[in-house]
Amino acid sequence: xxxxxxxxxxxxxxxxxxxxxxxxxxxxxxxxxxxxxxxxxxxxxxxxxxxxxxxxxxxxxxxxxxxxxxxxxxxxxxxxxxxxxxxxxxxxxxxxxxxxxxxxxxxxxxxxxxxxxxxxxxxxxxxxxxxxxxxxxxxxxxxxxxxxxxxxxxxxxxxxxxxxxxxxxxxxxxxxxxxxxxxxxxxxxxxxxxxxxxxxxxxxxxxxxxxxxxxxxxxxxxxxxxxxxxxxxxxxxxxxxxxxxxxxxxxxxxxxxxxxxxxxxxxxxxxxxxxxxxxxxxxxxxxxxxxxxxxxxxxxxxxxxxxxxxxxxxxxxxxxxxxxxxxxxxxxxxxxxxxxxxxxxxxxxxxxxxxxxxxxxxxxxxxxxxxxxxxxxxxxxxxxxxxxxxxxxxxxxxxxxxxxxxxxxxxxxxxxxxxxxxxxxxxxxxxxxxxxxxxxxxxxxxxxxxxxxxxxxxxxxxxxxxxxxxxxxx
Amino acid sequence: xxxxxxxxxxxxxxxxxxxxxxxxxxxxxxxxxxxxxxxxxxxxxxxxxxxxxxxxxxxxxxxxxxxxxxxxxxxxxxxxxxxxxxxxxxxxxxxxxxxxxxxxxxxxxxxxxxxxxxxxxxxxxxx
Numbered sequence: 001x002x003x004x005x006x007x008x009x010x011x012x013x014x015x016x017x018x019x020x021x022x023x024x025x026x027x028x029x030x031x032x033x034x035x036x037x038x039x040x041x042x043x044x045x046x047x048x049x050x051x052x053x054x055x056x057x058x059x060x061x062x063x064x065x066x067x068x069x070x071x072x073x074x075x076x077x078x079x080x081x082x083x084x085x086x087x088x089x090x091x092x093x094x095x096x097x098x099x100x101x102x103x104x105x106x107x108x109x110x111x112x113x114x115x116x117x118x119x120x121x122x123x124x125x126x127x128x129x130x131x132x133x134x135x136x137x138x139x140x141x142x143x144x145x146x147x148x149x150x151x152x153x154x155x156x157x158x159x160x161x162x163x164x165x166x167x168x169x170x171x172x173x174x175x176x177x178x179x180x181x182x183x184x185x186x187x188x189x190x191x192x193x194x195x196x197x198x199x200x201x202x203x204x205x206x207x208x209x210x211x212x213x214x215x216x217x218x219x220x221x222x223x224x225x226x227x228x229x230x231x232x233x234x235x236x237x238x239x240x241x242x243x244x245x246x247x248x249x250x251x252x253x254x255x256x257x258x259x260x261x262x263x264x265x266x267x268x269x270x271x272x273x274x275x276x277x278x279x280x281x282x283x284x285x286x287x288x289x290x291x292x293x294x295x296x297x298x299x300x301x302x303x304x305x306x307x308x309x310x311x312x313x314x315x316x317x318x319x320x321x322x323x324x325x326x327x328x329x330x331x332x333x334x335x336x337x338x339x340x341x342x343x344x345x346x347x348x349x350x351x352x353x354x355x356x357x358x359x360x361x362x363x364x365x366x367x368x369x370x371x372x373x374x375x376x377x378x379x380x381x382x383x384x385x386x387x388x389x390x391x392x393x394x395x396x397x398x399x400x401x402x403x404x405x406x407x408x409x410x411x412x413x414x415x416x417x418x419x420x421x422x423x424x425x426x427x428x429x430x431x432x433x434x435x436x437x438x439x440x441x442x443x444x445x446x447x448x449x450x451x452x453x454x455x456x457x458x459x460x461x462x463x464x465x466x467x468x469x470x471x472x473x474x
Numbered sequence: 475x476x477x478x479x480x481x482x483x484x485x486x487x488x489x490x491x492x493x494x495x496x497x498x499x500x501x502x503x504x505x506x507x508x509x510x511x512x513x514x515x516x517x518x519x520x521x522x523x524x525x526x527x528x529x530x531x532x533x534x535x536x537x538x539x540x541x542x543x544x545x546x547x548x549x550x551x552x553x554x555x556x557x558x559x560x561x562x563x564x565x566x567x568x569x570x571x572x573x574x575x576x577x578x579x580x581x582x583x584x585x586x587x588x589x590x591x592x593x594x595x596x597x598x599x600x601x
Contacts, residue, residue, distance in 0.1 A: 159595075159596060160596065161596070176548050176553070179548075180548075181542070181544045181545045181547070181548045182542075182544055195592060196592045196595060198514070199511060199514060199515070199589050199592045199593060200592065200593060202514060202556075203514075204514060204547060204548060207514055207515065208514075208515065208516070208517060208547075209515040209516065209585065210515060210516045210585060211516070211517055211518075211519075212516070212517070212518040212519070212529055213518075213519045214518070214519060214520045214521045215521065216521065217521050255521045255522060256521060257519070257521050257523075258523070258539075261523065261538050261539070264538075264542075265519060265538065265543060268542070268543070268544065280521055281521065417579075
């Protein structure tokens with residue numbers, strides 16, 4: 001990602017104000033003073049504008065009376081301004097000494113309102129420098145929210161302590177009761193403990209970390225272990241409807257998320273989100289806008305994970321995905337292959353042919369080739385997943401060899417899930433079969449590890465080894 | 475107390491849950507030790523538009539076709555789910571109440587464990 005250059009080019013420690021960056025999406029530059037902007041501050045702001053889609057500059061609220069400086073930020077391409085209201089030493093709250101605590105709050109609200117009216121081109125944020133007991137802020141935040149403010153930064157410093165945790169919990173409860181649903185309240189991005197702050201204070205106004213969006217129930221595969229499209233599953237579904245699929249099931253199988261809804265979700269996610277996973281009862285890549293959804297998520301700077309059979313991608317999709325890729329888990333596919341040879345592939349998916357196996361292999365190989373050909377090693381990474389069933393449980397080494405050949409990052413032997421009785425015959429069982437499976441799993445795990453692959457859910461392998469081979473470690 | 479609760483956690487893994495089944499890799503005693511905080515960190519949107527607070531939960535809380543997800547996220551129903559789950563390690567209802575047994579097939583162990591580590595941080599120092 002181009003924006004990451006910013007991190008590499010600027011010595012963050014040398015910048016006084018400081019920067020938080022969500023790749024490509026947001027740069028938050030805190031400057032000590034707007035009127036006395038240092039040259040390094042200016043460089044950081046320019047770089048931020050150049051490499052990210054949104055740049056916010058945080059400065060002391062007292063400086064809003066300097067319209068020339070503020071307009072110069074607009075010319076630089078800054079999108080948002082964070083007005084830093086200092087409550088420390090009662091500098092802001094009572095500095096005009098109107099006689100009551102509320103007067104300070106009202107003064108702040110009036111200033112923010114005036115600022116938003118005078119500079120409508122900027123998105124406005126209020127960043128509160130906090131008092132030890134900040135509960136008095138809650139009504140002020142509600143009032144700002146009612147006036148259209150949509151995000152606030154609560155500059156809690158250091159590690160969370162009992163007193164402040166309970167204070168923040170009360171604030172968040174107050175905001176929930178007052179219906180501030182569209183408000184984003186962030187703890188400082190530049191504070192390394194911000195995740196700890198979010199979880200300890202039960203912050204629902206940011207803090208969301210993982211998002212799962214099911215986008216398609218459609219699939220053309222017939223994985224034996226699938227609870228919807230597998231042959232046994234289909235038989236089971238049909239048996240209660242005279243040997244046919246009911247219209248309800250048919251309708252369910254065609255369901256896809258409405259694209260507009262999906263974009264709305266992606267656009268409205270808070271910046272605390274780490275990863276967006278795409279899935280569904282079918283294959284997410286069956287959705288015609290799947291790659292566009294991935295683009296939308298990546299352009300917001302979040303990681304993306306997609307579980308797919310990897311059949312439906314064409315060359316132009318692969319090039320676009322490669323462009324959206326990054327390091328490690330930035331854009332990661334979990335490729336449900338569940339076989340290491342064309343013969344086994346067809347056994348695990350009776351409706352597919354060896355041509356499908358070839359297509360899937362070539363898609364994964366192409367993604368690796370693109371990644372390896374990029375100078376910085378960025379691109380799409382993937383896990384080869386194998387659902388372990390009675391069908392493939394003795395040929396797991398082939399899967400490991402395929403994963404190595406395709407230059408996967410990880411290999412995942414996933415235990416078969418039992419959701420319905422018809423799946424029971426697919427679950428490996430009995431001492432003899434389990435011992436054979438354990439040996440196969442051991443060979444596969446050793447091969448993968450010796451070729452530099454990571455094993456996902458390694459504890460599952462270890463349980464099997466411990467029980468059936470008398471060994472614990474992979 | 476039911477037989478399930480009385481059993482040693484390790485026995486639960488080996489006897490009640492077959493290895494090779496999804497929950498074979500989840501320590502059944504996990505939510506006897508840590509709370510579930512998934513309601514603060516995770517959300518799932520189904521194809522139909524339903525909003526689900528956990529990927530295997532049976533509870534549908536709201537619909538994006540009717541409400542913006544943030545209204546649902548801040549709703550009383552979602553808050554009830556969060557509060558219930560934050561008591562799982564104290565009440566262990568997932569071992570006895572059929573409505574909550576899906577928690578035994580939890581696939582959010584890493585996230586909940588990471589959150590639990592964050593929650594624990596500082597407490598031990600205080601002690």
